[in-house]
Amino acid sequence: MSLLIVGSIALDNVETPHGKVVHSLGGSAIFTSMASKNFCKSSVVGIVGDDFPKKHFELLNKNEINTKDLKVIPGKTFHWSGKYNDLNKAETLDTQLNVFADFDPQLCEDNKNCDYLFLGNIDPVLQLRVLKQMDNAKITACDTMNFWITGAKANLLKVINKVDILFINEDELRMLTEIQNIFEAAQKAKEMGPKLIVVKRGEYGSFAYSDEFIFFAPVYPVRKVVDPTGAGDSFAGGFMGYLASVGNFEESTIKNAMIFGTVTASFNVESFSVDKLKDIKIDDILARKKVLEKSILL
Amino acid sequence: MSLLIVGSIALDNVETPHGKVVHSLGGSAIFTSMASKNFCKSSVVGIVGDDFPKKHFELLNKNEINTKDLKVIPGKTFHWSGKYNDLNKAETLDTQLNVFADFDPQLCEDNKNCDYLFLGNIDPVLQLRVLKQMDNAKITACDTMNFWITGAKANLLKVINKVDILFINEDELRMLTEIQNIFEAAQKAKEMGPKLIVVKRGEYGSFAYSDEFIFFAPVYPVRKVVDPTGAGDSFAGGFMGYLASVGNFEESTIKNAMIFGTVTASFNVESFSVDKLKDIKIDDILARKKVLEKSILL
Secondary structure, three states, X not given: OOEEEEOOOEEEEEXXXXXXXXXXXXXXXXXXXXXXXXXXXXXXXXXXXXOXXXXXXXXXXXXXXXXXXXXXXXXXXXXXXXXXXXXXXXXEEEEEOHHHXXXXXXXXXXXXXXXXXXXXXXXXXXXXXXXXXXXXXOEEEEEOOXXXXXXXXXXXHHHHHHOOEEEEEHHHHHXXXXXXXXXHHHHHHHHOOOOEEEEEOHHHOEXXXXXXXXXXXXXXXXXXXXXXXXXXXXXXXXXXXXXXXXXXXXXXXXXXXXXXXXXXXXXHOOOOOXXXXXXXOHHHHHHHHHHHHHOOOO | OOEEEEOOOEEEEEEEOOEEEEEEEEOHHHHHHHHHOOOOOEEEEEEEEOOOOHHHXXXXXXXXXXOOOEEEEOOOOEEEEEEEOOOOOEEEEEEEOHHHHHOOOOOOHHXXXXXXXXXXXXXXXXXXXXXXXXXXXXXXXXXXXXXXXXXXXXXHHHXXXXXXXXXXXXXXHHHHHXXXXXXXXXXXXXXXXXXXXXXXXXXXXXXXEOOOOEEEEOOOOOOOOOOOOOHHHHHHHHHHHHHHHHOOOXXXXXXXHHHHHHHHHHHHOXXXXXXXXOOOOHHHHHHHHHHHHHXXXX
């Protein structure tokens, strides 16, 4: 099955204790699509400026990531500049929306018929516009962030009410629900509409929460985190890509998707940008999956 | 097999968002022994003042916790007063060592022959004195805290070098090893001597680290944490109690001990003091173990 990915596409400056990069390929749609490439074909929906290097288009297309709805308009590509001091929390130094300010996702007919949809962390108004164009999607998912929870809650709640899966980090889940206990908070979020809440907890892993089950995925024991940027997006990419490759929404599929998401994200944080994601193959993923499974097997 | 538990015995004042208690039974040796009671017989080594209520002795003895080496001397029992604002971090309001300042653990002959030893978080000098009296122990374990890492590191390293298992929380592991990456830090701690490092991560669960394996135990999804005091000690009590009940140090035994420790701690945090620990039976523990196992089963 095919996966449609909507989100930001950026040229980022990132500095971590392990180095720095300038104008490197980033953005939620990039990390998610590059993370899903080993599982399924995908299409990205986004916008870039005419400064966006041609080699990035080539990278996407080489990985069977369709760019028909990746619009290029005159101007500069979205730019984020950030710094990690302790690898757990990014400090934003600069954000330049640039052409992203004019983003108005319009899907081509092919993309409207994708079976799986991932709405990356963008303005809920835009997420809603995409949802409206996707009547036939089998499974829909969204991510969000504190900025929209505080600034666009009404629209965000509409999005959450419509999707099957909410990806959210633990601080934002507490902010969204105003509940401190993380399991009570997940329950409250579930009552907002989605069938499944996927709570991301950074270096502590993640858990999936539904009416039927709760499933904890530990983090993959990475020894050297080079750059955490895109960890959540690459987790979602591995998760959604695997889901789309299987084509059902059963408990065991979801649990395996959690492990595939975890493993995919573990590769992503070992390099800047998508440097590692672009090179890994399904065998690399399966090898780490085996290690991770052993670490939770009684 | 029998378990010897050395640690503090206290009359605590604790305040959390769910209430407060005054002069309630606490201390590392109490939480550990009451947590191990469903798995094995134990003996506590500690000291209290003549204000220590007789009913607490009765509670311990009723649960087959031997108090021969629980010394009573004139004076007041160790007192800790603390407050939790967000249930994750205690704010110490007052500490009165009282008779605990004169603690000099001397074991009776029976206790010297215990097979399993847990050294709760006390001055490493005292931990060393107990270790010297326990030549025949099969498995020894210790806990510690930031106070000793900064203030008594040389002696603490001697203790760590001698024990089989180090229980430590993640912040303290980073402090002890001066390594930020938690898996690298666990590796460094292992090189200090123990066969096994058990890293406690509060609401995120724990992991066990050895040369042969790594095992992640998620936290039990408690919906209402009433008082986190003693969570780490009751985890260690469930862990060590189960280990002593099985009598080997195999990988599968250790992994199950992680789950038993987690489940036992989950009961402890649902009440003040040992109010819940004292009432639970092995069937309650097994029921939660089943739930927890399901939440990590693919």
